[in-house]
Amino acid sequence: MSTHLFAAALTPFGDDEALALRHVPRYVDFLLERGVDGLLVLGTNGEFASLALDERKAVLEAFLEGADGRLPVVVNIGATAVPDVLALAQHAARAGADGAALLPPYYFPLTDAGFTSLAERAAEAFGEALYLYNIPRYTGYAIPPEVVAACVDRGLARGLKDSSQDLAYFAEVRARAPGAELFVGSDTTLVEGLEAGADGVVSGMANTYPDLVAALVRAFLNGSPELPAWRARLLSVRTLFGRYPYLAATRHALRLRGLPLGPPRRPLVPVPSDRRAELTEALADLHRALEEVPR
Secondary structure, eight states: OOSSEEEEOOOOBOTTSSBOGGGHHHHHHHHHHTTOOEEEESSTTTTGGGSOHHHHHHHHHHHHHHHTTSSOEEEEOOOSSHHHHHHHHHHHHHHTOSEEEEOOOOSSOOOHHHHHHHHHHHHHHHTSOEEEEEOHHHHSOOOOHHHHHHHHHTTSEEEEEEOSOOHHHHHHHHHHOTTSEEEEOOGGGHHHHHHTTOSEEEESGGGTOHHHHHHHHHHHHHTOTTHHHHHHHHHHHHHHHTTSOHHHHHHHHHHHTTOOOOOOOTTSOOOOGGGHHHHHHHHHHHHHHHTTSOO
């Protein structure tokens, strides 16, 4: 995970909510052609928590086949049951995933010792060091910086995807684990994370607007004066999507771009029918502008 922009990929569904993996090759091409360097599959945006274990394995295999070695594929192996985590880790290794991301189990309160023990077993099952996946607003557990550092020092972790939006936390992890690969996982603090020394980003917005996020990352790396404008565009879309069911708005926007990956799977709901036209209209100017972005 040494490149700058990973898309937090969506999982394709049909209108019947069944997996629609036939769309994966075209989706991967769409992301690759518009500046994405790698994929994180079956994360929050991939709705992993709504998928059965066999479905998660099938999704990973489809993305690996679609990527065909052209860009790295990292998979979230997080689950609430340890046997499921280990089974997913073993499958990821057999399937040829380029990396595995370990999300802390959610629901039961988690201790540092419990998480570290899980990291040990998952790294052993995968056969190499993991990426830790910090998203405490969903898991209820913020991976402490000292735990990240210990896991890196022991060879259990290569780095961290941090979706906490806590820049002080991010800075402390950087200070305690200077050898770790650190990725900012929130579009809201994407620029600030890069300014704080992130090695790259894992972007949910890049699953629909890879060209927008790629332009922002390029502007940052090149010191371009256009950086504030690209950041404003990104935040405006993020704010717009926040007015709807977020993943439903993301999928609606991608359909407008010619990639029908279906609605989210229940219990998530699609954009209400009486609000789809207003969302379409709100995105029209952005879509026209993105047609002019160099690839």
